[in-house]
Amino acid sequence: MQTIVGFLSRPHGFNVLTTIGKLEKFKILKIYTHKFNPRSQDSNKHVRDDFELFVKKCEELSIPLETIDSKYSPIENCPECDYIIEVSWRYIIPSKIVKKSRIGTFGIHRGKLPEYGGAEPIKQAIKNNEEEVILSAHYLEPKIDSGDVITTLKYDLPNNLPTDLEEKIQQIRDDITPLFSKITLETIEIFENK
Numbered sequence: 001m002q003t004i005v006g007f008l009s010r011p012h013g014f015n016v017l018t019t020i021g022k023l024e025k026f027k028i029l030k031i032y033t034h035k036f037n038p039r040s041q042d043s044n045k046h047v048r049d050d051f052e053l054f055v056k057k058c059e060e061l062s063i064p065l066e067t068i069d070s071k072y073s074p075i076e077n078c079p080e081c082d083y084i085i086e087v088s089w090r091y092i093i094p095s096k097i098v099k100k101s102r103i104g105t106f107g108i109h110r111g112k113l114p115e116y117g118g119a120e121p122i123k124q125a126i127k128n129n130e131e132e133v134i135l136s137a138h139y140l141e142p143k144i145d146s147g148d149v150i151t152t153l154k155y156d157l158p159n160n161l162p163t164d165l166e167e168k169i170q171q172i173r174d175d176i177t178p179l180f181s182k183i184t185l186e187t188i189e190i191f192e193n194k
Helices: 010-022 051-060 121-127 165-176 179-192
Strands: 002-008 026-033 065-067 081-087 101-109 132-139 149-156
Touching (some): 002 010, 010 026, 010 051, 010 165, 010 179, 026 051, 051 065, 081 179, 101 179, 121 132, 121 165, 132 165, 132 179, 149 165, 149 179
Parallel strands (some): 026 065, 081 101
Antiparallel strands (some): 101 132
């Protein structure tokens, strides 16, 4: 059985948690998530809409859950594991935590790397008239979205997207959410076959 620690947030992070949580070949040792919205999106930092989903799923699967909402908060009691998986994590994961992974530590980014690293990769792709969005699994490095790409997964943009930019972005986010668990499992398979 392979052990996993997840730094997961948002619906696509929840997708990874629920999918891996169902598979008998994995044991999730701990999940870290964000409880509050980022200040850049919500000046009052309300509780995230999906936070209770993480709480309930972790309770259901008997997985310890820890919240981190500041880059200055220490990551405590991170167990050694086979894999560390990062999806939509706001902060750099320190190298001392990355080293707790015996096999691989990787993140999933909803944009082609290095071209669309950083914030709002879907919006960047739309503004550049891309016809697809590329999910990128990459090694974690001290700089956000800078690690070498391990594998990618392509999502062709449909012709019937809304014309409003924010609605268009939200539909794409919703459409690609199930792909996060798919690329996560493909990435683990790449590590297994090394």
